[in-house]
Amino acid sequence: MSYLRDVVLSYEGGACLIWPYARNFGGYGVVFINGHNRIVSRYVCELLNGERPSDEHEAAHSCGNGHKGCVAPSHLSWKTRKENGEDKIRHGNSLRGEKSPKAKLTAADVREIRALRGTLPRLEIANRFGIKLPTLDGIYSGRNWGWLT
Numbered sequence: 001m002s003y004l005r006d007v008v009l010s011y012e013g014g015a016c017l018i019w020p021y022a023r024n025f026g027g028y029g030v031v032f033i034n035g036h037n038r039i040v041s042r043y044v045c046e047l048l049n050g051e052r053p054s055d056e057h058e059a060a061h062s063c064g065n066g067h068k069g070c071v072a073p074s075h076l077s078w079k080t081r082k083e084n085g086e087d088k089i090r091h092g093n094s095l096r097g098e099k100s101p102k103a104k105l106t107a108a109d110v111r112e113i114r115a116l117r118g119t120l121p122r123l124e125i126a127n128r129f130g131i132k133l134p135t136l137d138g139i140y141s142g143r144n145w146g147w148l149t
């Protein structure tokens with residue numbers, strides 16, 4: 001707790017300050033406070049920026065390194081889940097596309113699928129890439145992989 005008080009809360013640097021103690025499965029620093037494990041970055045955000053404005057708000061890292069244990073006070077602010085998700089995309093930390101552990105396709109596959117549209121029957125394209133027709137249709141409509149240009 002002294003590290004949190006003496007180092008983290010007084011830190012004024014612009015670089016990430018990495019929590020050197022326990023972390024959760026996502027890499028976020030944790031500390032035991034008042035009988036509960038707390039995520040350090042959220043606790044610091046509360047201390048410096050007040051209680052979260054609503055249930056929709058999360059402690060967000062402007063550096064994109066929360067998952068690496070960053071607890072730098074100047075990097076923390078309250079953002080909505082949507083805003084925080086947009087930040088994750090901007091930082092390259094989002095598990096969308098081929099970064100998802102459930103992904104069957106790569107970005108190159110999706111580009112090839114789009115290029116094949118209208119040149120082969122839909123079922124043939126789907127079978128070639130090991131996907132079902134609804135997935136293929138989702139790629140064509142932009143519902144799946146819509147962010148990929």
